[in-house]
Amino acid sequence: MHSETNYSSKVEFPAMEAPDQEEPRRKCFKTLADALEDARQGADKIGIERRVLDFLYGKTRWKSITRADWEQQVRIATTFDENLRRFGSARLLKEIADQVGVSFRAAVAPERTFAPALVITYHGSFSVTLRRLFRNFFPDGVAIAANGVYAAGDGAYALFAAREALLAEKPAFMAPDGRYGREAGTVSVLGAQLPLTDGAPFLAHATGCKVEWLALAWRGQGFAIEAVAGPQRVAGEAFRDYRERFYHFYAARLEEAFTGNPANLPLTANWRLMFDAMLAGKVYRFRRPTRQIA
Numbered sequence: 001m002h003s004e005t006n007y008s009s010k011v012e013f014p015a016m017e018a019p020d021q022e023e024p025r026r027k028c029f030k031t032l033a034d035a036l037e038d039a040r041q042g043a044d045k046i047g048i049e050r051r052v053l054d055f056l057y058g059k060t061r062w063k064s065i066t067r068a069d070w071e072q073q074v075r076i077a078t079t080f081d082e083n084l085r086r087f088g089s090a091r092l093l094k095e096i097a098d099q100v101g102v103s104f105r106a107a108v109a110p111e112r113t114f115a116p117a118l119v120i121t122y123h124g125s126f127s128v129t130l131r132r133l134f135r136n137f138f139p140d141g142v143a144i145a146a147n148g149v150y151a152a153g154d155g156a157y158a159l160f161a162a163r164e165a166l167l168a169e170k171p172a173f174m175a176p177d178g179r180y181g182r183e184a185g186t187v188s189v190l191g192a193q194l195p196l197t198d199g200a201p202f203l204a205h206a207t208g209c210k211v212e213w214l215a216l217a218w219r220g221q222g223f224a225i226e227a228v229a230g231p232q233r234v235a236g237e238a239f240r241d242y243r244e245r246f247y248h249f250y251a252a253r254l255e256e257a258f259t260g261n262p263a264n265l266p267l268t269a270n271w272r273l274m275f276d277a278m279l280a281g282k283v284y285r286f287r288r289p290t291r292q293i294a
Helices: 032-045 050-059 067-087 090-108 127-137 152-167 199-207 239-258 269-279
Strands: 117-120 172-174 185-189 192-196 210-218 223-229
Touching: 032 067, 032 090, 050 067, 050 269, 067 127, 090 117, 090 127, 090 210, 090 223, 117 199, 127 172, 127 210, 152 172, 152 199, 172 199, 185 239, 192 239, 192 269, 199 239, 210 239
Parallel strands: 117 172, 117 210
Antiparallel strands: 185 192, 210 223
16 A cells, blocks of 8 residues: 655745855855856866866767867856855745756656655766755655765665665655765776765665656756656566666766766766876775764
């Protein structure tokens, strides 16, 4: 028997987290227009490794613009993402929610269906804002992040909570490219080796849930949701076989993101380090330990 979960269409957004004390004081952006204009003004100041930019431009499918315009859009996207992540406001988040709410809910919890969804994304494409939207649209779901109630540093607890939520037909959210947990293998993303854990495929295999890739995409005047259905466990499928399909799908989505529209390519620190290590003939394997159960 299916249990129904009511997701209210009226969402109250708490204030964004305050920036770290050591950071300079800045205004709290109340609208997307303000955050974007500030990003345009400060785009040239952000530090991105030149050889990383050269490499990604060589891989881009976005050939209709010049190298200089492509780089400027990447810089604006990176600064824009930082503005939303650190200096946004409840009002700004509501503005985004009003733009994407219908498609977000439809992707994660379609009406008249009760299939639980594991939402996966990556640490790019405005992922912190995406996670905040998930938490507010689905307050009964589980969002695994670096900090918070379901912190990735407390891996066993966070995975258990996500598993229980999915079994109770509530959605869960995570970015498998995170840096917590024990490395179980690597996948290639444009030649860079991405170390991964078994957490995400374990959840999907253990619960039989549907998997949904979500990303926030900037469309010039506002945001839209990009949703792509991921692989679901086949009856009797061994975990090892499913894990291979899961991460083949995940790597393909990452390559699609890194070669796509530069306006949706904020380059976070871990990915810059990963591509820079690859260009130096190395593998970036920095990982943070998770709490061990006594």
